[in-house]
Structure formats: C-alpha cells, structure tokens
Amino acid sequence: MATTTKPPAVMKSSSMASLATLSSKDDSSQHDPSEVISSAKSSATQQTKEAATLTAATPRWSRPWRSMYWTWRSPLRKLSGGVQVDKGRDLELGVLSSQDTTLAPVHTHASSHDVVPHHDGHWEEGDEIYARFTPKRKILILITLSFCSFLAPISSTSILSAAPEVVETFKTTATIFNLSNAMYMIFMALSAFLYGPLGQTYGRKWPLTFAAATFTAFSIGSAVAPDFRTYFAMRLLTAFQGTAFLTLGQAVLGDIYAPVARAKMVSIFLMGVLVGPAIGPCIAGVIVTYSHWRAIFWLQSALAGVATIAMLAIVPETAHNMRKDDLEGLGRKEKTVQVLKWMNPITILKLFRHPHLCFVAIACGSLVFNMYSLLTPIRYVLNPRFGLKSPLDAGLFYLAPGFGYFFGTFFGGTYSSHVLKKWIAKRDGKRVPEDRLRASLIAMGVVIPSCMLLYGWAIEKQVGGIPLPVIVMFIQGVAQTICFPTLNTYCTEAMPERSSEVVNGNYFLRYCFAGLGSAFCLPAINKIGVGWFSTLSAGFLVAAALGVWATALWGAGWREGAADAKAEESETSE
Numbered sequence: 001m002a003t004t005t006k007p008p009a010v011m012k013s014s015s016m017a018s019l020a021t022l023s024s025k026d027d028s029s030q031h032d033p034s035e036v037i038s039s040a041k042s043s044a045t046q047q048t049k050e051a052a053t054l055t056a057a058t059p060r061w062s063r064p065w066r067s068m069y070w071t072w073r074s075p076l077r078k079l080s081g082g083v084q085v086d087k088g089r090d091l092e093l094g095v096l097s098s099q100d101t102t103l104a105p106v107h108t109h110a111s112s113h114d115v116v117p118h119h120d121g122h123w124e125e126g127d128e129i130y131a132r133f134t135p136k137r138k139i140l141i142l143i144t145l146s147f148c149s150f151l152a153p154i155s156s157t158s159i160l161s162a163a164p165e166v167v168e169t170f171k172t173t174a175t176i177f178n179l180s181n182a183m184y185m186i187f188m189a190l191s192a193f194l195y196g197p198l199g200q201t202y203g204r205k206w207p208l209t210f211a212a213a214t215f216t217a218f219s220i221g222s223a224v225a226p227d228f229r230t231y232f233a234m235r236l237l238t239a240f241q242g243t244a245f246l247t248l249g250q251a252v253l254g255d256i257y258a259p260v261a262r263a264k265m266v267s268i269f270l271m272g273v274l275v276g277p278a279i280g281p282c283i284a285g286v287i288v289t290y291s292h293w294r295a296i297f298w299l300q301s302a303l304a305g306v307a308t309i310a311m312l313a314i315v316p317e318t319a320h321n322m323r324k325d326d327l328e329g330l331g332r333k334e335k336t337v338q339v340l341k342w343m344n345p346i347t348i349l350k351l352f353r354h355p356h357l358c359f360v361a362i363a364c365g366s367l368v369f370n371m372y373s374l375l376t377p378i379r380y381v382l383n384p385r386f387g388l389k390s391p392l393d394a395g396l397f398y399l400a401p402g403f404g405y406f407f408g409t410f411f412g413g414t415y416s417s418h419v420l421k422k423w424i425a426k427r428d429g430k431r432v433p434e435d436r437l438r439a440s441l442i443a444m445g446v447v448i449p450s451c452m453l454l455y456g457w458a459i460e461k462q463v464g465g466i467p468l469p470v471i472v473m474f475i476q477g478v479a480q481t482i483c484f485p486t487l488n489t490y491c492t493e494a495m496p497e498r499s500s501e502v503v504n505g506n507y508f509l510r511y512c513f514a515g516l517g518s519a520f521c522l523p524a525i526n527k528i529g530v531g532w533f534s535t536l537s538a539g540f541l542v543a544a545a546l547g548v549w550a551t552a553l554w555g556a557g558w559r560e561g562a563a564d565a566k567a568e569e570s571e572t573s574e
Helices: 014-023 033-056 060-073 088-092 127-131 135-149 151-170 174-202 205-224 228-256 259-290 294-313 323-327 332-342 345-353 355-375 378-386 391-397 399-408 412-426 433-460 467-494 496-528 530-573
Strands: 077-080 083-086
Touching: 135 151, 135 228, 135 259, 135 294, 151 174, 151 205, 151 228, 151 259, 151 294, 151 355, 151 378, 151 391, 174 205, 174 228, 174 323, 174 332, 174 345, 174 496, 205 228, 205 294, 228 259, 228 467, 228 496, 259 294, 259 355, 259 391, 259 399, 259 412, 259 467, 323 332, 345 355, 345 496, 355 399, 355 433, 355 467, 355 496, 355 530, 378 391, 378 433, 391 399, 391 467, 399 467, 412 433, 412 467, 433 467, 433 530, 467 496, 467 530, 496 530
Parallel strands: none
Antiparallel strands: 077 083
C-alpha cells in the first residue's frame, strides 16, 4: 500500500502545474482521472527527453556534478491513481529501479541534510548527523586528509638517509643530528596543545589550511638554511604545524563517519601516517645518491603546497559545533582569557587520570617508540652489518616496513570493525567501544614483540642474512596497521563529548615516546647492543598490550565512572 505524502507548499514543476490545472477546472465536472495522470506523465516525459538531450551534450567530466545536483535538489515522484508517492529515497537506496519512477526536476526546500542514509543492521539513534555529505564527497575528503597526514611523518624520517651528508654540511655530530630529530618529535607532541583547542573553537577547515600553508613556508626555510641553527629552528617550526594534519584530520573523520564504519576509514587515513616514516628515507636515499640533500626539502615544500591548495578546495567545515559560539557577547579581553583556558595543557593531561585513556595512550606510545627506534638507526646499524655504502642501499631497507604499513591498511580497520560487530551480536545489539580493542591484542602482544626479538638478535648474532630482518620488518609493519586503527578509533569513542581532547592528549604522549626512541636508540644500541635494545622494546610492547587487555575487560566501567565524575564536576561548578 502506497504511503500518501503531503504535497509541497510551493509546486513550480511543470508536471505538478499540469496536474493542478486539470484538477481545478470545474469541481462539479466528472473528468476521467486517467486523463489527469496521462497529461502529467506526458509533461514529465517531455522534460525527461529534454534532460537526456542536455546530458548528451554535456562533457562527461561534468555529469557527476549534474547528477549530484538532481539528487540533492530534485526528489523523484510518481503519480499512481492520483496519489503522490515520493520514491526518491527508495531509488537512492537501490530499492527501486529507474523504470519505476518518472524523472522530473522540481523546486523544493529539501537539502542534503534531509537525506536518510543507507545503513546496515548496526544503525544507532543519532547517526543521522553523519549523513551531511554524500559517500563520494566523504571519500574525496578522506583522500585529501590522508595525503596531508603523509607530510609530517615523512619529514620526520626522510632526512635520516642523508644523516652523514647533513652532518658533514653543517660540521656537527651524529648525536646532535639525532637530537634534532628527537626535538622534531617533541614539537609534534606540543603542537597538539595548540591545534586541538583551535579545532574545537574555530572548526577544522581554517586551522588545517593555516597549518598547511605554514608547513610549506617552514619547509622552504629548511631547504635554504645557511647554518645548523637556522636548520634546527625551521625543522622545529615545521614539526609544530604537522601534527594538525593528524589530530584535526582524525577529528574530521569522526565528524563524517558513524562509529561502526569509522575504523576502516581511520585505517585508510593512517596509511599516510604509517607509510610516510618508512617510505620517506627510501625516497631521500635516491635523492641524496643523485643530488643534494636540500632537494629533499624542496620536494617536501612542493607536496605541502599541493596540500594547501587541496585543503582550500576540497575539505569543507565538518565540525558539528564550535566553541566560538560560547564567546559571543564577550569582550576582547574575556575572549582571549577564555581561549587561553581552553589551550591549557593541564586540561588535556588530566584526562590520563582515567585508566582506560591512560592505557590506550601508553599502547600508542609503545608502538610509535618501536617504530622510530627501529627506523632511526638503520643507516648506522644495517649498513655496517651488511657492508653497504650508499644512502640508496640503506634507503631500500625502509621499504620492508613501508610495504607492511601499506598492505596492512587495507584490512587493519576492516578487521577492527569485524571484531566490534561480532561482539555487538554477542551482546544482542549493544555496542561497547572497548570490544574493538580485542582486535589489537595478538598483534601488539605477540606478533610485534616476536618480530623485534628476531630482528635484534639476528643482527646481533649475524644470522639470517638480509632476508630475515626484511621479512620481520614487513610483518611488524602489517601488525602495527592492525593496532593503530583500533586504538585511534577507540580514542574518539571513549569520551565522545571530549573526543578532540582525548585524541590530542594521545598524540602528545605518542610523539613524546617517538622523541625518546629517536634520541636514545643509537646511544643505547652502541652501549648494550641491538639485541638487548630490541628485547627492551619488545618488553615495553608486551606490557602495553596487557594494559589494552585490561581496558577491554574493565574499560566500560572505568569509562562510565569517568562520565559520572565529569557530571559531578559540572554540578559542583554550577
């Protein structure tokens, strides 16, 4: 039985106008209803033919945009027995074929905000807010953000292949050079305290655009630096802008994707974050072999310039709400004081008093510590071990974890969502965010530590040749891409009302560990050997995995306790 819908208040379509004219001639006359329907259909058919003619004359590149226009602004209607039936939504969801409806553009007040999205059996109340953009638009946003997230991590390690050349140019030492890379990580960590509150206050788009533009400028400064002091300063300023792509980029994904679908998209987003540190040194190795190391930063500047343009042209404002609304009516001084309060790092650091957030942040830190302590000393560890001479030879070793990160992104997030859906079914349709953490336990607690032990002791004892370290670096890269989407997505779900602050605190802690790994890996390896250092790194991973396991078991109670404590604080302040 067809559902009768209320006709629009204003009907300017010619098909509707024809029907209105015929039906209002004489109320007392007994006209044939079939004539009314036939006349309306004839008018609609004529408009369909005109639209087909226009489409044939339209270049192919512009047709998707025209199709999107009619999808957004022209509901599909069918007249059956004098009753108006809105089939637009059913056609969009694939329930009806195009033959079941007559295409006729009409003027309407409907917008993309009114679209009811297609969903699977895990739809939750309130998920309508994620339907503001079409799937194609979301994918375009995702690709842009993933490209931008590639910039800061690739800059952190690309220069490693040119370490001896940079040291020679500026007449410094390898220790000082590694310290500069460690400080790069620390400034990436500190950046979260600025761009996180800015993203909450003024939205996502303009802080991201500003970060991309300044990242470009400081990359150029690194390329032309005349001395090590200038080089050092430009590198730190570049790092300070780069974290915005990571924290705000993930916030954008949280704005446009529902929780059940989010892990897969975060996995794709993390492709740039994870592949960048591994693939950067390989590209840099080629550049340094055939050109000067400064060309690395010129390439980085060009990529950052493209990112700035893409951010302006493609990424819209996605924030559901902004704190700047709370600033209305305040004077300039009061506004400044309030914004500085929001930027207070203590506010973010206080989140770590909650065990579920603390354990997950430490887990992310252990993974990043493992990544950078593995990648940083390759030129100094593997080149002497295998008698390699050129930067290109060392750069090729970075391809092993790089390919692992790349291939893992295709199923890491999907596996996380699969585990969550399985536990939703076990709980009779109830979603518990901590259940997705189970997807990372084996990878973090068994696979990656085993790879680190094999890698370290194979090099220490000089067994297995080149294939063994290459294979285990590839496997640990795949395993990390199973862990990161799970942990990152949980950060947005553990405390939804403060998800941006949780993500910022998480990135702060993880890049602090990255800085420690970059600074101390080479001195530690020189003192105790690569085997024992890898053993310590593996132990850290196992301990972090135990914390994640505890969160999966008892995190729901901790999360509810944190929510109750927040409510009590709010009542007390009032």
